[in-house]
Amino acid sequence: MGLAVTGIGAAAPAPSLSNDQMSQFVDTSDEWIRSRTGICDRHLADAHTSLTDISTQAAQAALTMAGLQPSELDLIVLATSTPDDLFGSACQIQAALGASNAVAFDMTAACSGFVFGLVTAAQFIRTGVYRNILLIGADMLSRWVDWSDRRTCILFGDGAGAVVLQANDRDRLLGFELRSDGTQNHYLNLAYQAQPQDLTPEISVAHGRFHPITMNGQEVYRFAVKRVPEVIEKALFRAGLRVEQIDWFVLHQANQRILDAVAQRLQIPPEKVISNLAHYGNTSAASIPLALDAKVRQGQVGCGDTIAVAGFGAGLTWGAAIFQWGR
Structure with a gap:
């Protein structure tokens, strides 16, 4: 199936x-x-x-x-x-x-x-x-x-x-690669910070809240420009495809400099890299389908087009998948 x-x-x-x-x-x-x-x-x-x-x-x-x-x-x-x-x-x-x-x-x-x-x-x-x-x-x-x-x-x-x-x-999902590295979690997180609350003299529980997002931008940038090209290449290998056979690349919309660096490393023509970052910013898990939707509705992505998507972010996690649009 x-x-x-x-x-x-x-x-x-x-x-x-x-x-x-x-x-x-x-x-x-x-x-x-x-x-x-x-x-x-x-x-x-x-x-x-x-x-x-x-x-x-x-x-x-x-x-x-x-x-x-x-x-x-x-x-x-x-x-x-x-x-x-x-x-x-x-x-x-x-x-x-x-x-x-x-x-x-x-x-x-x-x-x-x-x-x-x-x-x-x-x-x-x-x-x-x-x-x-x-x-x-x-x-x-x-x-x-x-x-x-x-x-x-x-x-x-x-x-x-x-x-x-x-x-x-x-099967239109041609290949994928997923990775995680929890040792780098501290570079980007939205952490819960507990404060002790005593219920009895012998029992204390944690009662707290989530703190705002914290991020080490330089480390996240270094991580992304190194790991994203690697994971795309591994997904391509599993799909039995080369970079030049991909019609569209849709990377997580985090930072235009990251998109440009990944494209340069993989020698991807700029016109193949879909970006809506300028008017939406980083929308986390929404960013890839949000960017792809516009191109599909404009008729630029057609049935049978081969698309490479890649996400990266907190965890740290990163992954790529190769699929063809439509049946």
């Missing part, structure tokens, strides 16, 4: 925060942000917009493109680090869609979440367990940013992207 990617959708909150607007409350400037990241503005959810809201919008668009009814879904996988409910938000999306026959669960691999989710979902189809799967990558990192820290607050935006995976006679 093989699989095909038959639909895609994306959604982002309406409010957009420009670099100039950001400079009104943090010590930065449009030139400083653009030159270091390539970001011009980003979409931010207000207090009344939930992750479930934008995920459902992206999912509905993907289902429509695939010609699939929510009741036909067997599984919903939500890749996110920022659920509305710490117990998970996939079931809320299932209810919002009316996908009453679908199993639903969250998975977390930070900015690598979409790639890890793609590979995970594929195994349910390849083993014949399920036929129709909705994979969503969505994050609202604005909830967890320190808006006084110009090293991190300039980077992140909110968004959601979704794809439909369906059983297919020909």
Whole structure:
């Protein structure tokens, strides 16, 4: 049993925060942000917009493109680090869609979440367990940013992207490679910090909160420009393909300098590297489907095009997958 990617959708909150607007409350400037990241503005959810809201919008668009009814879904996988409910938000999306026959669960691999989710979902189809799967990558990192820290607050935006995976006679997932290294976790995290609370003289429990995102930008940059080309090459090897046979590269939209460095190392023509970073920023697990959706809807990505996707981020985690668009 093989699989095909038959639909895609994306959604982002309406409010957009420009670099100039950001400079009104943090010590930065449009030139400083653009030159270091390539970001011009980003979409931010207000207090009344939930992750479930934008995920459902992206999912509905993907289902429509695939010609699939929510009741036909067997599984919903939500890749996110920022659920509305710490117990998970996939079931809320299932209810919002009316996908009453679908199993639903969250998975977390930070900015690598979409790639890890793609590979995970594929195994349910390849083993014949399920036929129709909705994979969503969505994050609202604005909830967890320190808006006084110009090293991190300039980077992140909110968004959601979704794809439909369906059983297919020909397997369109050609190869993948996933990696993790927990020894580098301290370079990028959103950590829980416990404070002791005494229940009795003998028993104390941890009661605390999550701190805002912390990141060592230089180390993350070094990690990405070294490991991402490697993992793409390994995925290509597993697919039996060469770099020049790939039609489109969609890397996690973290920093334009990282995208450029990876493309240079692999000798990828710039026109093959899809980027929407300038107007969305880093949307974590949403970034790959959010960027790909625009190209598909513009008609630039066609049926049979070979696409390489690569995610990298907190964990640290990184991975790549090679697939062909459509049946």
